[in-house]
Amino acid sequence: MKHSAPTLTSTVLLAALAGLSASGAAFADNPTRPQAAAPGMSAAQRAEQRWPLRATVVKVDKAQQQATLKHGPLPALKLPAGETVFAFATPTVLDTLRPGAEFRFNAVRRDGKLLVTEAVTPDASRPRPHKK
Numbered sequence: 001m002k003h004s005a006p007t008l009t010s011t012v013l014l015a016a017l018a019g020l021s022a023s024g025a026a027f028a029d030n031p032t033r034p035q036a037a038a039p040g041m042s043a044a045q046r047a048e049q050r051w052p053l054r055a056t057v058v059k060v061d062k063a064q065q066q067a068t069l070k071h072g073p074l075p076a077l078k079l080p081a082g083e084t085v086f087a088f089a090t091p092t093v094l095d096t097l098r099p100g101a102e103f104r105f106n107a108v109r110r111d112g113k114l115l116v117t118e119a120v121t122p123d124a125s126r127p128r129p130h131k132k
Contacts (some may be wrong), residue, residue: 007132044118051070052104052105052106053069053071053074053104053105053106053107054071054072054103054104055069055070055071055072055099055102055103055104055105056069056071056080056100056102056103057069057097057098057099057100057101057102057103058070058083058099059099060072060094060098060099062091062094062095062096065087065088065091065094066086066087066088066094067085067086067094067097067116068083068085068086069081069083069084069085069086069103070082071083071084074096075115076125077109079114084114085114086107086114086115086116087113087114087115087116088115089115089116089118090116090118093116093119094121103119104119105117105118105119106118114119119130
């Protein structure tokens with residue numbers, strides 16, 4: 001039996017498969033997507049999943065260690081777009097927040113409350129420039 005050199009069709013198919021594999025890996029590593037629940041996770045573990053968010057600071061309440069944030073929808077946490085009060089695991093982050101500042105962070109639902117666990121954008125104190 002005679003073996004032939006790879007044909008153009010087989011080369012194109014291999015390239016397409018490689019592209020699909022690479023795009024799947026990039027999609028899986030996208031930090032803006034919520035972490036998927038792994039099979040076998042307990043209810044407590046699923047509730048502690050981190051959900052990256054982007055919001056605008058509306059109000060900061062240092063005494064209560066919380067801030068009101070205007071955000072987009074977060075269906076996995078059953079949170080529609082709107083303004084929501086978030087508690088902060090690290091209250092010193094509140095010192096850097098100012099009303100009007102865009103803020104990117106990770107949040108979890110713990111004991112029925114939404115909790116900011118870490119800042120994704122450390123300098124969240126600068127308000128966004130106004131568009132004319």
